Amino acid sequence: MNEQLDQQKIIKYQEELYELESTALAGSPITEAEQLAIIKSYLDDDFFNKLYAKLGVELPDPSVIHS
Amino acid sequence: MVNQFLAVTGASVSVRKQLQTWNAKIIDYLREYFNSDFQQVRGTLFGDAIAKIAYLTETAIAQPDSFRGVVDLQGRLQAAAIVEVETDCLRVDIFTNAPWNVILNQPETMKGAATSLVESLVNESKSKGFSGRIKLYSLVRATQFYTKIGFVETDVPGEMELTNVAAEIFLNRQLRFRKTGNETS
Numbered sequence: 001m002n003e004q005l006d007q008q009k010i011i012k013y014q015e016e017l018y019e020l021e022s023t024a025l026a027g028s029p030i031t032e033a034e035q036l037a038i039i040k041s042y043l044d045d046d047f048f049n050k051l052y053a054k055l056g057v058e059l060p061d062p063s064v065i066h067s
Numbered sequence: 068m069v070n071q072f073l074a075v076t077g078a079s080v081s082v083r084k085q086l087q088t089w090n091a092k093i094i095d096y097l098r099e100y101f102n103s104d105f106q107q108v109r110g111t112l113f114g115d116a117i118a119k120i121a122y123l124t125e126t127a128i129a130q131p132d133s134f135r136g137v138v139d140l141q142g143r144l145q146a147a148a149i150v151e152v153e154t155d156c157l158r159v160d161i162f163t164n165a166p167w168n169v170i171l172n173q174p175e176t177m178k179g180a181a182t183s184l185v186e187s188l189v190n191e192s193k194s195k196g197f198s199g200r201i202k203l204y205s206l207v208r209a210t211q212f213y214t215k216i217g218f219v220e221t222d223v224p225g226e227m228e229l230t231n232v233a234a235e236i237f238l239n240r241q242l243r244f245r246k247t248g249n250e251t252s
Contacts, residue, residue, distance in 0.1 A: 006243075010243050011244070013215075013244075020212035024163075024164060024209050024213075025112075025209050026148075030118055043103055043105060055084075
């Protein structure tokens with residue numbers, strides 16, 4: 001009986017933890033202006049060219065990457 | 068059934084390709100959920116995640132050895148971090164989920180990745196002789212998650228620490244959950 005209760009507690013804890021997982025971000029704080037600049041960069045036309053150059057990986061088939 | 072993940076150390080070519088996929092997904096989601104309007108993203112959880120993923124990508128390229136992650140059994144990178152070894156603990160400089168674990172209910176969304184990555188980092192801390200101690204700067208909206216794991220706030224604003232005692236409790240709980248989850252599946 002105690003073991004069953006213990007198991008229920010563990011499962012409940014894990015469910016609660018998983019509910020919070022999407023928020024699990026960490027790192028030094030940045031300003032709102034910095035964040036906006038980063039977000040805007042993703043909307044630039046040449047974002048992918050810059051990214052591929054930085055990552056040093058082959059250009060993927062765009063139909064695959066945007067599937 | 069408990070989702071299973073494999074720990075990854077270092078930003079290999081395979082990891083860099085996964086990060087490319089993450090960045091492509093960000094653009095997909097910006098178009099699909101935010102109408103490509105950056106103003107709609109500001110101040111949101113996804114906005115925070117974009118900033119972290121951008122910094123993580125940059126750092127993974129510049130300092131590949133500092134990269135840590137977990138992949139699912141299909142080989143998809145599900146959560147990632149940048150770490151630094153300090154004199155008395157493992158410091159997590161950046162921690163983030165895959166974009167589909169922030170914008171939920173996607174085909175790639177998988178529960179347990181962030182928790183599994185923390186577990187992997189705790190084990191690394193132990194293996195480096197830090198008894199599981201970890202320090203990081205939590206975003207305000209992430210404090211509940213880290214508190215639930217056992218992190219406590221330090222005297223430094225925004226900084227949280229997992230003590231060696233809390234690390235052991237967390238690892239033990241994870242072990243029991245996997246046992247329980249696999250028994251009940």
